[in-house]
Amino acid sequence: MKVVSEVYFTIVICSYNPDDRLLQRCLNAVSRLAHHGFGSEVLLVDNNSNPPLANRLFVQDFLNTKPDSKIIVAEQQGLVYARIVGISQAKGEYLVFFDDDNEPQSDYLIEIHALNQRYPAVAAWGPGTVPVDFVDGIDSRIKEVAYGALQGKRENYTAFACLRQWQACYPFGTGLCIKANVLAKFMEWFNAGKLTATGRNGVSLASGEDLQMVMTCIALGYAAGHSPRLQVVHVIPGKRADMTYIKRLSYGSNLAFHTSIAEVLPEYAEVVNSQLHRPRRFAFKSAKRYLSALLTGSPAKMVNTINYIGAMSSLYRLYHLPVPKIVTAILKHAKLL
Known part of the structure; x- marks a missing residue:
């Protein structure tokens, strides 16, 4: 089989003070990702975790079993800064972003590669299927609203668009895959001060940087979309399975929405x-x-x-x-x- 690129995908996992159970599930899932004729690398970005990610035995085990992986440190606090560090060091033609509570299906990269080949005008893909796993349980009265707030999705078809307003098919940060040249422009605009969304920052649940990455695709004339062929489980611990967290997340996400697009x-x-x-x-x-x-x-x-x-x-x-x-x-x- 012909090799498309030595490094076709760069997987970027950004993490700040993670729940070890979730990060370990994420790394195990990334280890199981199948590759058919293309290469990948993994960049684990530590955004000032205490203790550092490198001090955790299961992280060292992951790095030792995957020679194409490494830890890099993003010293400036904020998810966007962690992602910028990952973007700046990536070698892949496409970057795939997983949070430390994401568990991608084993065929995730294969399915993205197939979508890229079939739809070359689409520069950003996200999962159309996002089950939410409440590992410590959740009150049944809030389960459905929590599912939506935590980016749960049950789409039945592949869809994409290139419209200059947010569309239902545009992907969020969970499992987001974007062309490297689009992210280079995003990084250029961010470093120039044109873009200001910092993403989650310490205890803040503000967002917007993933939205701005997707809208950069649109600004450059590409399309963005989702597909049910792409599945990522969103793993949620007990401390995030309550109304206090859901309200904060909903407010932070919406507060960044219009300004980030503009x-x-x-x-x-x-x-x-x-x-x-x-x-x-x-x-x-x-x-x-x-x-x-x-x-x-x-x-x-x-x-x-x-x-x-x-x-x-x-x-x-x-x-x-x-x-x-x-x-x-x-x-x-x-x-x-």
């Missing part, structure tokens, strides 16, 4: 202007929805409310407007500020 595609700010609610309407809808969620005790209503407040706050941030005081009070009551 930094990549400046015309986007004009496109979404009609979605902006005036302060009185924003405050009224937020208060009404939040009170209803509290009175009914509905996890779905609460997450929908937080999603609304986060997304609208993102628009206010985009247009440099102050968030209404009532909304700020709600966020403080919900322990999101």
Whole structure:
């Protein structure tokens, strides 16, 4: 079989103070990834973990059994900085990003390679199938909303697009695969200060850097999509299987949404202007929805409310407007500020 490239895929695993059980599952899954006619390397990026990843025996075992793997350290805190370090040292034509709580199916690289060959205009792929494994269990009352908040997916078909607004088929960070030349442009823009999303940073659950990587594909004229042929299990421990974490994650993800896209595609700010609610309407809808969620005790209503407040706050941030005081009070009551 003809070898496509000496290093076709660079697998980048970014980690900060991981749950050892999850990281070990991730590394075991990466060790089982099949290769048919192409090579790969693994970069394990330590974003200041304490203790360092290199001090963990199972990490050393992984490195010793995979000569095409190494640990690199990203000293500046924040997921985007870890990813930038990985991008800067990658040798592959495509980079595949796994978080330390991701468990890819063994044929993941084979399926991406097949998709790349069939759809050369698509520069970013993500999994269409993302089961969520709550390893320590979860309250059945919040399981469904947690599934959605934690990027669970059950798609039935391959889809992609090249539209300059976010589409349902565009991939998130879990299992994200992107062409190296696109990421070179992303890194150039980030280093120049054009892009500001830092991703998760310590205890902060803000996001946006994965969204900006995908939208860079679109800005360069490529398409992005997902496929059910790509499967990654998202492994969630008990400390992240509660409403406190889900609310923080939902708020952080939505808060970064509009501003992150507009930094990549400046015309986007004009496109979404009609979605902006005036302060009185924003405050009224937020208060009404939040009170209803509290009175009914509905996890779905609460997450929908937080999603609304986060997304609208993102628009206010985009247009440099102050968030209404009532909304700020709600966020403080919900322990999101």
